[in-house]
Amino acid sequence: MSSDQKKILIVEDEPELADLYAVWLSTEYSVDVAYGAKEAMTKADESFDVMILDRRMPEQPGRKVLRKVRDAEYQMRVAMVTAVEPDFDILEMEFDDYAVKPVSRDDMLELVSGLIDRESYTELVNKMYQLSEKKALLEERKNQRELSNNDEYQQLIEELDAITDQVDQKAGQINTQQAFKDL
The missing domain is CATH 3.40.50.2300 (Response regulator)
Incomplete structure:
Protein backbone atom coordinates (compact mmCIF):
# COMPACT_ATOMS: atom_id res chain seq x y z
CA MET A 1 0.00 0.00 0.00
CA SER A 104 -23.51 -1.10 -7.19
CA ARG A 105 -19.75 -1.48 -7.18
CA ASP A 106 -19.46 1.09 -9.95
CA ASP A 107 -21.72 3.51 -8.06
CA MET A 108 -19.62 3.14 -4.91
CA LEU A 109 -16.34 3.67 -6.76
CA GLU A 110 -17.76 6.70 -8.56
CA LEU A 111 -19.09 8.14 -5.30
CA VAL A 112 -15.72 7.90 -3.55
CA SER A 113 -13.81 9.11 -6.60
CA GLY A 114 -16.09 12.15 -6.83
CA LEU A 115 -15.54 13.01 -3.18
CA ILE A 116 -11.78 12.76 -3.58
CA ASP A 117 -11.92 14.92 -6.72
CA ARG A 118 -13.77 17.58 -4.75
CA GLU A 119 -11.07 17.46 -2.08
CA SER A 120 -8.33 18.11 -4.64
CA TYR A 121 -10.45 20.85 -6.22
CA THR A 122 -10.76 22.59 -2.85
CA GLU A 123 -6.98 22.40 -2.32
CA LEU A 124 -6.38 23.90 -5.78
CA VAL A 125 -8.88 26.71 -5.18
CA ASN A 126 -7.25 27.54 -1.86
CA LYS A 127 -3.81 27.66 -3.50
CA MET A 128 -5.20 29.83 -6.30
CA TYR A 129 -6.61 32.30 -3.77
CA GLN A 130 -3.31 32.40 -1.86
CA LEU A 131 -1.36 33.20 -4.99
CA SER A 132 -3.98 35.71 -6.15
CA GLU A 133 -3.74 37.53 -2.85
CA LYS A 134 0.05 37.76 -3.11
CA LYS A 135 -0.23 39.00 -6.70
CA ALA A 136 -2.81 41.65 -5.72
CA LEU A 137 -0.69 42.86 -2.80
CA LEU A 138 2.43 43.20 -4.93
CA GLU A 139 0.52 44.95 -7.73
CA GLU A 140 -0.91 47.38 -5.21
CA ARG A 141 2.50 48.24 -3.76
CA LYS A 142 4.91 47.97 -6.70
CA ASN A 143 5.06 49.76 -10.02
CA GLN A 144 4.88 47.91 -13.34
CA ARG A 145 8.62 48.21 -14.00
CA GLU A 146 9.48 46.61 -10.64
CA LEU A 147 7.02 43.80 -11.27
CA SER A 148 8.31 43.16 -14.80
CA ASN A 149 11.91 42.98 -13.61
CA ASN A 150 11.30 40.60 -10.72
CA ASP A 151 11.83 36.90 -11.50
CA GLU A 152 9.93 35.71 -8.41
CA TYR A 153 6.89 37.77 -9.41
CA GLN A 154 7.05 36.31 -12.93
CA GLN A 155 7.18 32.79 -11.42
CA LEU A 156 4.16 33.68 -9.28
CA ILE A 157 2.24 34.70 -12.42
CA GLU A 158 3.19 31.45 -14.19
CA GLU A 159 2.20 29.34 -11.18
CA LEU A 160 -1.08 31.22 -10.78
CA ASP A 161 -1.90 30.72 -14.47
CA ALA A 162 -1.13 27.00 -14.23
CA ILE A 163 -3.25 26.53 -11.11
CA THR A 164 -6.10 28.55 -12.61
CA ASP A 165 -6.05 26.19 -15.60
CA GLN A 166 -6.12 23.18 -13.24
CA VAL A 167 -9.05 24.65 -11.30
CA ASP A 168 -10.95 25.22 -14.54
CA GLN A 169 -10.23 21.64 -15.64
CA LYS A 170 -11.34 20.17 -12.30
CA ALA A 171 -14.48 22.30 -12.29
CA GLY A 172 -15.30 21.00 -15.75
CA GLN A 173 -14.77 17.41 -14.62
CA ILE A 174 -16.94 17.89 -11.55
CA ASN A 175 -19.69 19.54 -13.62
CA THR A 176 -19.54 16.69 -16.15
CA GLN A 177 -19.74 14.08 -13.37
CA GLN A 178 -22.74 15.91 -11.88
CA ALA A 179 -24.45 16.11 -15.27
CA PHE A 180 -24.06 12.34 -15.74
CA LYS A 181 -25.30 11.75 -12.20
CA ASP A 182 -28.36 13.90 -12.89
CA LEU A 183 -29.18 11.79 -15.96
Whole structure:
Protein backbone atom coordinates (compact mmCIF):
# COMPACT_ATOMS: atom_id res chain seq x y z
CA MET A 1 0.00 0.00 0.00
CA SER A 2 1.28 3.42 -0.98
CA SER A 3 1.60 6.04 1.77
CA ASP A 4 -0.26 8.54 -0.41
CA GLN A 5 -3.17 6.15 -1.00
CA LYS A 6 -6.47 7.69 0.10
CA LYS A 7 -8.00 6.25 3.27
CA ILE A 8 -11.67 5.30 3.47
CA LEU A 9 -13.65 4.50 6.61
CA ILE A 10 -16.79 2.45 6.04
CA VAL A 11 -19.38 2.72 8.81
CA GLU A 12 -22.07 0.10 8.33
CA ASP A 13 -23.85 -2.06 10.92
CA GLU A 14 -24.57 -4.89 8.45
CA PRO A 15 -21.24 -6.79 8.43
CA GLU A 16 -21.81 -8.50 5.06
CA LEU A 17 -22.55 -5.18 3.38
CA ALA A 18 -19.66 -3.41 5.11
CA ASP A 19 -17.29 -6.15 4.01
CA LEU A 20 -18.62 -6.03 0.45
CA TYR A 21 -18.03 -2.27 0.28
CA ALA A 22 -14.54 -2.83 1.67
CA VAL A 23 -13.72 -5.39 -1.02
CA TRP A 24 -14.99 -3.04 -3.74
CA LEU A 25 -13.03 -0.05 -2.49
CA SER A 26 -9.84 -1.84 -1.45
CA THR A 27 -8.90 -2.25 -5.11
CA GLU A 28 -8.12 1.48 -5.20
CA TYR A 29 -7.98 2.73 -1.61
CA SER A 30 -6.82 1.87 1.87
CA VAL A 31 -10.00 0.79 3.66
CA ASP A 32 -10.98 0.36 7.29
CA VAL A 33 -14.38 -0.77 8.54
CA ALA A 34 -16.42 0.15 11.60
CA TYR A 35 -19.38 -2.16 12.19
CA GLY A 36 -21.43 0.44 14.02
CA ALA A 37 -21.51 3.98 15.34
CA LYS A 38 -19.53 3.38 18.54
CA GLU A 39 -16.69 1.69 16.69
CA ALA A 40 -16.77 4.48 14.12
CA MET A 41 -16.16 7.11 16.77
CA THR A 42 -13.12 5.25 18.08
CA LYS A 43 -11.67 4.82 14.58
CA ALA A 44 -12.56 8.15 12.98
CA ASP A 45 -9.70 10.62 12.90
CA GLU A 46 -7.97 13.14 10.67
CA SER A 47 -6.16 10.42 8.72
CA PHE A 48 -9.28 9.43 6.75
CA ASP A 49 -10.11 11.14 3.48
CA VAL A 50 -13.64 9.74 3.09
CA MET A 51 -16.25 8.18 5.34
CA ILE A 52 -19.04 6.01 3.92
CA LEU A 53 -21.72 6.29 6.59
CA ASP A 54 -24.93 4.32 7.06
CA ARG A 55 -27.71 6.57 8.26
CA ARG A 56 -29.80 4.03 10.19
CA MET A 57 -27.89 2.00 12.77
CA PRO A 58 -29.34 0.49 15.95
CA GLU A 59 -26.92 1.84 18.57
CA GLN A 60 -26.78 5.39 17.25
CA PRO A 61 -28.01 7.01 14.03
CA GLY A 62 -25.53 8.02 11.36
CA ARG A 63 -26.52 11.66 11.68
CA LYS A 64 -25.06 11.67 15.22
CA VAL A 65 -21.81 10.15 13.96
CA LEU A 66 -21.77 12.79 11.23
CA ARG A 67 -22.31 15.54 13.80
CA LYS A 68 -19.42 14.25 15.93
CA VAL A 69 -17.12 14.09 12.89
CA ARG A 70 -18.02 17.66 11.94
CA ASP A 71 -17.70 18.90 15.54
CA ALA A 72 -14.23 17.32 15.70
CA GLU A 73 -13.43 19.27 12.51
CA TYR A 74 -12.02 16.27 10.70
CA GLN A 75 -11.45 17.26 7.09
CA MET A 76 -12.82 14.01 5.65
CA ARG A 77 -15.63 13.97 3.11
CA VAL A 78 -18.71 12.06 4.25
CA ALA A 79 -21.19 10.21 2.07
CA MET A 80 -24.36 8.86 3.57
CA VAL A 81 -25.09 5.48 1.94
CA THR A 82 -28.41 4.38 3.29
CA ALA A 83 -31.76 2.76 2.66
CA VAL A 84 -33.46 5.91 3.99
CA GLU A 85 -35.01 7.97 1.22
CA PRO A 86 -33.99 11.61 1.57
CA ASP A 87 -36.50 13.99 3.11
CA PHE A 88 -36.34 17.58 4.29
CA ASP A 89 -34.43 16.52 7.43
CA ILE A 90 -31.31 16.15 5.27
CA LEU A 91 -31.11 19.94 5.16
CA GLU A 92 -29.72 19.86 8.71
CA MET A 93 -27.02 17.29 7.93
CA GLU A 94 -23.52 18.30 6.80
CA PHE A 95 -22.77 15.38 4.49
CA ASP A 96 -20.96 15.76 1.16
CA ASP A 97 -22.98 13.23 -0.82
CA TYR A 98 -25.97 10.92 -0.34
CA ALA A 99 -26.72 7.59 -2.01
CA VAL A 100 -29.75 5.37 -1.51
CA LYS A 101 -29.15 1.64 -1.22
CA PRO A 102 -28.74 -0.59 -3.02
CA VAL A 103 -25.58 0.74 -4.63
CA SER A 104 -23.51 -1.10 -7.19
CA ARG A 105 -19.75 -1.48 -7.18
CA ASP A 106 -19.46 1.09 -9.95
CA ASP A 107 -21.72 3.51 -8.06
CA MET A 108 -19.62 3.14 -4.91
CA LEU A 109 -16.34 3.67 -6.76
CA GLU A 110 -17.76 6.70 -8.56
CA LEU A 111 -19.09 8.14 -5.30
CA VAL A 112 -15.72 7.90 -3.55
CA SER A 113 -13.81 9.11 -6.60
CA GLY A 114 -16.09 12.15 -6.83
CA LEU A 115 -15.54 13.01 -3.18
CA ILE A 116 -11.78 12.76 -3.58
CA ASP A 117 -11.92 14.92 -6.72
CA ARG A 118 -13.77 17.58 -4.75
CA GLU A 119 -11.07 17.46 -2.08
CA SER A 120 -8.33 18.11 -4.64
CA TYR A 121 -10.45 20.85 -6.22
CA THR A 122 -10.76 22.59 -2.85
CA GLU A 123 -6.98 22.40 -2.32
CA LEU A 124 -6.38 23.90 -5.78
CA VAL A 125 -8.88 26.71 -5.18
CA ASN A 126 -7.25 27.54 -1.86
CA LYS A 127 -3.81 27.66 -3.50
CA MET A 128 -5.20 29.83 -6.30
CA TYR A 129 -6.61 32.30 -3.77
CA GLN A 130 -3.31 32.40 -1.86
CA LEU A 131 -1.36 33.20 -4.99
CA SER A 132 -3.98 35.71 -6.15
CA GLU A 133 -3.74 37.53 -2.85
CA LYS A 134 0.05 37.76 -3.11
CA LYS A 135 -0.23 39.00 -6.70
CA ALA A 136 -2.81 41.65 -5.72
CA LEU A 137 -0.69 42.86 -2.80
CA LEU A 138 2.43 43.20 -4.93
CA GLU A 139 0.52 44.95 -7.73
CA GLU A 140 -0.91 47.38 -5.21
CA ARG A 141 2.50 48.24 -3.76
CA LYS A 142 4.91 47.97 -6.70
CA ASN A 143 5.06 49.76 -10.02
CA GLN A 144 4.88 47.91 -13.34
CA ARG A 145 8.62 48.21 -14.00
CA GLU A 146 9.48 46.61 -10.64
CA LEU A 147 7.02 43.80 -11.27
CA SER A 148 8.31 43.16 -14.80
CA ASN A 149 11.91 42.98 -13.61
CA ASN A 150 11.30 40.60 -10.72
CA ASP A 151 11.83 36.90 -11.50
CA GLU A 152 9.93 35.71 -8.41
CA TYR A 153 6.89 37.77 -9.41
CA GLN A 154 7.05 36.31 -12.93
CA GLN A 155 7.18 32.79 -11.42
CA LEU A 156 4.16 33.68 -9.28
CA ILE A 157 2.24 34.70 -12.42
CA GLU A 158 3.19 31.45 -14.19
CA GLU A 159 2.20 29.34 -11.18
CA LEU A 160 -1.08 31.22 -10.78
CA ASP A 161 -1.90 30.72 -14.47
CA ALA A 162 -1.13 27.00 -14.23
CA ILE A 163 -3.25 26.53 -11.11
CA THR A 164 -6.10 28.55 -12.61
CA ASP A 165 -6.05 26.19 -15.60
CA GLN A 166 -6.12 23.18 -13.24
CA VAL A 167 -9.05 24.65 -11.30
CA ASP A 168 -10.95 25.22 -14.54
CA GLN A 169 -10.23 21.64 -15.64
CA LYS A 170 -11.34 20.17 -12.30
CA ALA A 171 -14.48 22.30 -12.29
CA GLY A 172 -15.30 21.00 -15.75
CA GLN A 173 -14.77 17.41 -14.62
CA ILE A 174 -16.94 17.89 -11.55
CA ASN A 175 -19.69 19.54 -13.62
CA THR A 176 -19.54 16.69 -16.15
CA GLN A 177 -19.74 14.08 -13.37
CA GLN A 178 -22.74 15.91 -11.88
CA ALA A 179 -24.45 16.11 -15.27
CA PHE A 180 -24.06 12.34 -15.74
CA LYS A 181 -25.30 11.75 -12.20
CA ASP A 182 -28.36 13.90 -12.89
CA LEU A 183 -29.18 11.79 -15.96
